Amino acid sequence: MSITTQFMVSPVEADSEAKLPYWKEFDWSYADAISDVIYFPVVAGDFILDVAVSVTTAITGGTPDIEGVGDAAGATTWIADANITGAVAGIVNSRPAETNKATGGKYYSTNSYIKMTISGSAATGAGKFWMLMSGLEA
């Protein structure tokens, strides 16, 4: 009976393809910031599931902080200011309640960016930035 059920559906199992999600990794430095914002490129058609940040060299100068990760829709749509600092130990990623994570990820229909805002007057600061790419092509 189970096999019969399989054959009744359309499409069938053999019509499917496997697609792998993967992390896209960037290095970032305080020196990359334009008016205290570091921009990471997003390509039209990207469906991004998550973002993550590490700090390998703590931000110094001014009042050191990472003030959020977001995109063109807002400065903290991926990671709120309260959930990340300029001296992160380990890796911080987006939380389920945060805007773009709550919707199951975000599809970008045009070339765009994800941005990370750091505090003003930064004199040091570096780390890694990751986007969890769905691996799906729209």
Add this chain to the structure above:
Amino acid sequence: MAITTQWMVSPDERDSVAHLPYWKEYSWTHDDFVTETAAAVVHFPMPADCWVLAGAVQITETVDGTAQDFDGLGDDSDPDGWVADGSIVGATAGGIVPGALAAAYMVTGGKHYTAVDVITLTFEVAADVTTGEGKVWLLIGGLTAEV
């Protein structure tokens, strides 16, 4: 010190096995619709012992008709358990629409299909459909309960 700590635990690192989650991608067209009462449904196969973590839908060609409307991605138990009715307004071509974390099966962290089942893509239809196509993705956990 870190290495010493590793060796002291049981099981240790070498006892682990890697399993990869992956998206299972299906294309669908209006030719796959099974007409039901006021609804057109596409059935996708779900094998037994399959753990699904998420779902997503894309309409690449608009489902024609004035009253056509996306009614959800789910299964026979919950037709919009993976991508909720209302996630797509109408049935117009557009980008990838993921299931929100508030969707019924996302709230539970996914669903383990223990027996053969079907995934359903449902549209409300008011007339015969002559256009419409797209894709459906299921994020397969890669783990099985098989012993």
